[in-house]
Amino acid sequence: MTTATPAKARTLTMAQAISEATAQEMERDPRVFVMGEDVGKYGGIFSATTGLLDRFGPERVMDTPISETGFMGAALGAAAEGLRPISELMFVDFFGVCFDQIYNHIAKNHYMSGGACKYPLVITTGIGGGYNDAAQHSQCLYSIFAHVPGLKVVVPSNAYDAKGLMTTAIRDDNPVVFLYHKGIMGLSWMSYFEGSTNAVPEEPYAIPFGEARVVREGSDVTIVTLSQMVQKSLVAAEQLAADGISAEIVDLRTLVPLDRATVLKSVAKTGRLLVADEDYLSYGLSGEIAALVAEHLDSIRLKAPVRRLAVPDVPIPFSRPLEQFAIPQVDNLVASVRGLMNAKIY
Amino acid sequence: MDATAEQLLWMYEKMIEIREYEETMARVYLEGKLPPRIQKGLAFDIGAGPVPGEMHLAAGQEPVAVGVCAHLRRDDTVVGAHRPHHFAIAKGVDLDAMTAEMFGKDTGLGRGKGGHMHLFDPAVKFSCSGIVGAGAPQACGAALAAKKLGRDAVAVAFFGEGAANQGAFHEALNLAALWKLPVIFVVEDNKYGISVEKSASTAIASNADRAAGYGMPGVLVEKNDAIAVFDAAGAAIARARRGEGPTLIEVKTDRYFGHFQGDPETYRPKGEAKALRQHDPIPALGALVRDLGLLDANSDAALRERIVARVQAAYDFGRNSPYPRPEDALLHVFAE
Numbered sequence A: 001m002t003t004a005t006p007a008k009a010r011t012l013t014m015a016q017a018i019s020e021a022t023a024q025e026m027e028r029d030p031r032v033f034v035m036g037e038d039v040g041k042y043g044g045i046f047s048a049t050t051g052l053l054d055r056f057g058p059e060r061v062m063d064t065p066i067s068e069t070g071f072m073g074a075a076l077g078a079a080a081e082g083l084r085p086i087s088e089l090m091f092v093d094f095f096g097v098c099f100d101q102i103y104n105h106i107a108k109n110h111y112m113s114g115g116a117c118k119y120p121l122v123i124t125t126g127i128g129g130g131y132n133d134a135a136q137h138s139q140c141l142y143s144i145f146a147h148v149p150g151l152k153v154v155v156p157s158n159a160y161d162a163k164g165l166m167t168t169a170i171r172d173d174n175p176v177v178f179l180y181h182k183g184i185m186g187l188s189w190m191s192y193f194e195g196s197t198n199a200v201p202e203e204p205y206a207i208p209f210g211e212a213r214v215v216r217e218g219s220d221v222t223i224v225t226l227s228q229m230v231q232k233s234l235v236a237a238e239q240l241a242a243d244g245i246s247a248e249i250v251d252l253r254t255l256v257p258l259d260r261a262t263v264l265k266s267v268a269k270t271g272r273l274l275v276a277d278e279d280y281l282s283y284g285l286s287g288e289i290a291a292l293v294a295e296h297l298d299s300i301r302l303k304a305p306v307r308r309l310a311v312p313d314v315p316i317p318f319s320r321p322l323e324q325f326a327i328p329q330v331d332n333l334v335a336s337v338r339g340l341m342n343a344k345i346y
Numbered sequence B: 001m002d003a004t005a006e007q008l009l010w011m012y013e014k015m016i017e018i019r020e021y022e023e024t025m026a027r028v029y030l031e032g033k034l035p036p037r038i039q040k041g042l043a044f045d046i047g048a049g050p051v052p053g054e055m056h057l058a059a060g061q062e063p064v065a066v067g068v069c070a071h072l073r074r075d076d077t078v079v080g081a082h083r084p085h086h087f088a089i090a091k092g093v094d095l096d097a098m099t100a101e102m103f104g105k106d107t108g109l110g111r112g113k114g115g116h117m118h119l120f121d122p123a124v125k126f127s128c129s130g131i132v133g134a135g136a137p138q139a140c141g142a143a144l145a146a147k148k149l150g151r152d153a154v155a156v157a158f159f160g161e162g163a164a165n166q167g168a169f170h171e172a173l174n175l176a177a178l179w180k181l182p183v184i185f186v187v188e189d190n191k192y193g194i195s196v197e198k199s200a201s202t203a204i205a206s207n208a209d210r211a212a213g214y215g216m217p218g219v220l221v222e223k224n225d226a227i228a229v230f231d232a233a234g235a236a237i238a239r240a241r242r243g244e245g246p247t248l249i250e251v252k253t254d255r256y257f258g259h260f261q262g263d264p265e266t267y268r269p270k271g272e273a274k275a276l277r278q279h280d281p282i283p284a285l286g287a288l289v290r291d292l293g294l295l296d297a298n299s300d301a302a303l304r305e306r307i308v309a310r311v312q313a314a315y316d317f318g319r320n321s322p323y324p325r326p327e328d329a330l331l332h333v334f335a336e
């Protein structure tokens, strides 16, 4: 049989990519199973587990009670016995009810056992705002997980990366926190950035942790960012290009491990750094990246001070004008870069 | 203690008001959220329209709110959950300011900061939370304060049957019994926690049975009926006011809408919600108040008209109020 035209590359939403990676790993490894609230019949509130129940049945795709401490602790216990649980925390904001299991145990037990015990588990969780879900359902919080030693932290910006990173997460022998932004999952009920839906190969593939990706090359300024903000930065970079400003965008993809070399190389090239983050400004990712560059000023010559764009240390407000003010938008990115181009170092 | 004529009428009126409020919200919420006015390819846009974000409605669950709140005073505390409108209305939260909050307006209870899951009205000691299970210990704190301050006020925590599997619930029950707090835990068993049926989330059939494990009375109200709730709550609240400690009440109630508006409800048997509406508790109480001669057909109709107008006025107020200034996002992180 012949086909006249080559098949067009298949595109998936990020939600589909995550569930495909999960399904393929469940197929490959009978130790992998999924648990969480509404992951079964509902397929996950953000569709990260769609289709899994039909394929693998309720023994391997388990709806849990609303008992996050219970099932996060159970993930640890099952992982210690050699299973490979994927445990979904519906919204990252709910970490508050189960963080002891995560940061005092899941993160530390391997270390405290002197390497004797292993906890191969994945915590998947929805992050981000932009749809008026207010202060308890809109946070990013990846920096909190990255702050605690012992957790690998993955924050994809698109479907292709999400599949490869999810595969790596499931195969990793360490606890991995996999944070997907709701506004790039490609859901049919929430507006999203279409750049996040892209070509995804059918066969399984793994993307190594600790490799940032330069998603757009440029020469005037480096935007270091992640997750949905990558998509916003791409839109901003187009607008800036029209003004003759060439922005390079670095998508961190994983916070732990962090690809410091790619950040430093890009900033050394452009001499200007904007860190664009949807998490809170203070004591987080943007400060970490700024510090990294500051520590390398013996080998990098900056043309302007480092700029940070993040949520200005307020809870995410409900009302649309308030939320749009609090969460950095494309316009803020454009304005920040323009400001950087005019700024000088004395 | 039998409900007085005044209490019966109050419960009837409040149930109609809640229903009218929720049915109106179901319509208003959809404004601007459907094609073709949203991103191409979407079926619905949760962040669009005059009332964006998640929306959990309580139509069908009115008896729980009115049956309990009929016994409460202004200085009693109510802590609700993510589905809070019925409790808020029954506790006497300012309807205009509550509605304006859901429109994200500067005249709202939280000046647009909170939204529908985060309503705070200190004037009537009402608050709620979007974190499942969070309210139960908070109600213990209010009850503890009443005790310490020598007041005979009580505190009520309302939450769903799903929340009764949260650690916070179990810790709160123990605290309340240990400290003999004037607190009443009211579990609304509407059969579902989002898509998960109670039988798939909870190892025993009735949360009321759990009360024994903490050393407090547990009462199961098997009927979604205002008077049945009123009776159970009356005894529990009187007990609490006498300083005899907490009670757990579970009420079997019905959720007419989806978990949130826009819920595809694929987990629910077709026609279930419609069938539940056959046992609507509002006409049932209406029949009773008319049988007792408290209302006739004319005064009933006039009552409804008045309520519809009041609810409409609240929506008009919310819709027509101004938005906060964007930079007001920076206000209220700390008390001045």
Ligand SMILES: Cc1ncc(C[n+]2csc(CCOP(=O)(O)OP(=O)(O)O)c2C)c(N)n1
Binding pocket: A037, A066, A068, A090, A094, A097, B082, B083, B130, B131, B132, B133, B159, B160, B161, B162, B163, B164, B188, B190, B192, B193, B194, B259
């Ligand atoms: C700690 C926490 N976990 C999960 C959720 C997500 N969630 C919101 S409502 C809900 C179901 C709650 O069920 P129930 O307590 O029965 O209340 P109902 O919605 O039926 O009124 C869930 C799981 C949450 N908001 N908070």
Ligand SMILES: [Mg+2]
Binding pocket: B160, B161, B162, B188, B189, B190, B191, B192, B193, B194
């Ligand atoms: Mg419920």
